[in-house]
Amino acid sequence: MxxxxxxxxxxxxxxxxxxxxxxxxxxxxxxxxxxxxxxxxxxxxxxxxxxxEPTDLVRAAVTLHITLAQSEPAGELRADLLTELTATHAMLHEPTTEQAMRVMIERAAVEPKFAELKQALYRSGTRAVRAILTAAVDRAELPAALDIDLAVDQLHGPLFFRRLVAHRTFDLDYVRAVIDDFLRAHPTREQGMS
CATH class of the missing domain: 1.10.10.60 (Homeodomain-like)
Known part of the structure; x- marks a missing residue:
């Protein structure tokens, strides 16, 4: 090409x-x-x-923003998660992306093009965290049986709920607490024995 x-x-x-x-x-x-x-x-x-289509414009604009916000993982689980979820925090508090997410959720329920768009943005927005979690499982920092989909929900869910459903702001201490709770809930066998 x-x-x-x-x-x-x-x-x-x-x-x-x-x-x-x-x-x-x-x-x-x-x-x-x-x-x-x-x-x-x-x-x-x-x-x-x-x-x-207008949805193509929305997809391109938001996908570009998500891509620019994601960074290359350093190979340190907590630090990598904090970097990515800090970017999520910023997007949820930034008018452009917050508005786009609200529009996507609302319209996806009634318009198939928006349902497809929401799925595409979900995949794009969670790609980096999925890669971080998969690499951590490969390094035995997380349990081998970890359900990656559930883990993504456990990490992103509280942030999206607090901002888009409860309409509350949150700071990076909240993000750190979500990550630390997730890591405590998913020790490897070696961590559990220590």
Missing amino acids: RPLDPRTLRSREAALTSARELLTEQGLAGLTHGAVAARSGISRATLYRLWP
Whole structure:
């Protein structure tokens, strides 16, 4: 696959920046190809070529943000989890991504395209934590029988519940407490005997 033309890359970046701004300011209703074109200076034809549906724009903008927030694991379980969940904390308290998540949850219940979008963003958003947990199981830092899906829920669930359901803010001490509770609940056999 040949690399994208630099002009196309600049157009994508400008469009995604505008899409994220519009989503924050006006919610999903404001995120139209016309509005993105007006704000970014990118033609509608280019936008439709890159993202045929509004949900494609939302997916691209939020996925990019998630990808940029994720980091390369250092191989230290608690530190790696803290790095990733600190990024989750930031996204949940940032208007752009918080609004996008709320829109996704609301619309996914009634619109199949949004249900697909929510699933894609879930996979993207949990990929780094899944990799950290899998590597920790391989290093015997976590039990071999660890249910990775359940572990992801145990780590992310309290953060999403507190922010998106209870509408409460939380700090990094809360994030650390969630991680430490998870690690205490999942000792390896060697840790359990010490």
